[in-house]
Amino acid sequence: MVRLKFSIELTYGVLDATCDFLFNIHPALTSSQQVLSESLSINQPVQQQLFMQNDDGTRWLKLRANSGELVVRYEGLVEIYHTVADPWSLEEMAVADLPMDLFNYIYPSRYCESDRFQALANHEFGQMPPGYNRVLAIRDWVYQRTRYTSGSSGSSTSAVDTLTDHVGVCRDFAHLMIATCRALNMPARFVSGIEFGANPAFRPADFHAYVEVFLSGRWYLFDPSGVSPVMGLLRLGTGRDAADVSFATVFGATNPALPVITIEAIEDSQQGLDLPVHQDNALSTAGSPQSEFQRIW
Numbered sequence: 001m002v003r004l005k006f007s008i009e010l011t012y013g014v015l016d017a018t019c020d021f022l023f024n025i026h027p028a029l030t031s032s033q034q035v036l037s038e039s040l041s042i043n044q045p046v047q048q049q050l051f052m053q054n055d056d057g058t059r060w061l062k063l064r065a066n067s068g069e070l071v072v073r074y075e076g077l078v079e080i081y082h083t084v085a086d087p088w089s090l091e092e093m094a095v096a097d098l099p100m101d102l103f104n105y106i107y108p109s110r111y112c113e114s115d116r117f118q119a120l121a122n123h124e125f126g127q128m129p130p131g132y133n134r135v136l137a138i139r140d141w142v143y144q145r146t147r148y149t150s151g152s153s154g155s156s157t158s159a160v161d162t163l164t165d166h167v168g169v170c171r172d173f174a175h176l177m178i179a180t181c182r183a184l185n186m187p188a189r190f191v192s193g194i195e196f197g198a199n200p201a202f203r204p205a206d207f208h209a210y211v212e213v214f215l216s217g218r219w220y221l222f223d224p225s226g227v228s229p230v231m232g233l234l235r236l237g238t239g240r241d242a243a244d245v246s247f248a249t250v251f252g253a254t255n256p257a258l259p260v261i262t263i264e265a266i267e268d269s270q271q272g273l274d275l276p277v278h279q280d281n282a283l284s285t286a287g288s289p290q291s292e293f294q295r296i297w
Contacts, residue, residue: 002080003078003080014252032285033081084281085281115183131215138224147168153168174241191238193233195234207247221284
């Protein structure tokens with residue numbers, strides 16, 4: 001079990017008289033990820049609405065801000081329970097055996113053009129035995145052929161662009177892996193979050209993107225960017241690609257500052273709290289949300 005304490009601070013100069021925001025900065029609520037405590041502060045006296053999706057526990061904060069400075073700060077304490085599996089026991093599932101609600105994670109999406117990857121995916125991985133080992137090969141292929149460079153991509157960069165340019169940030173690594181898995185009929189999806197365990201000399205704490213692939217009836221974690229051990233991944237949102245789970249969607253004119261994020265792991269062997277480390281086991285944190293889609297605030 002992993003316990004993470006973190007904060008997210010977002011600052012905007014709002015240029016319009018009113019400006020609408022949709023934030024995904026609350027940890028998702030699932031049977032594998034529980035929020036022990038949380039607080040939200042906003043410097044403007046605005047109305048807030050918090051919603052939750054019933055399929056994956058993603059939470060959304062909606063608000064309308066006035067002109068001037070807007071500062072949104074979230075603090076939370078989260079426990080993550082990992083399902084551990086022997087990786088070599090995990091199998092790809094035949095399309096005929098997949099639940100219908102997973103087909104969205106095989107179809108092409110805005111940033112993951114899996115229909116354009118079929119020839120490449122079959123050339124690189126089509127002769128490999130299906131299963132966890134093939135997914136690892138795709139993850140390693142993405143990592144080895146792509147250079148992580150901050151600021152190297154933008155909001156229009158897709159998996160095809162990353163394939164061509166050989167450079168990107170974590171979301172680009174994730175899109176490339178997802179598109180390749182989908183081209184081989186493996187359900188794969190995009191997860192937004194933050195991570196503990198990244199080398200601070202490599203980059204400061206930041207929002208992070210990673211991948212889940214559906215094997216043997218469950219979603220398992222993969223980080224093709226190699227930034228963090230998967231034990232240290234905290235889930236904010238889950239979707240087809242980055243278009244579904246942006247940490248902030250802004251409807252109006254603003255001048256944003258860089259996010260300020262802190263995160264620490266709490267170690268306590270007596271309570272069974274471990275520090276996130278790299279390991280060879282397959283890990284899953286997917287689970288059913290604690291309640292149906294509802295208005296909480």
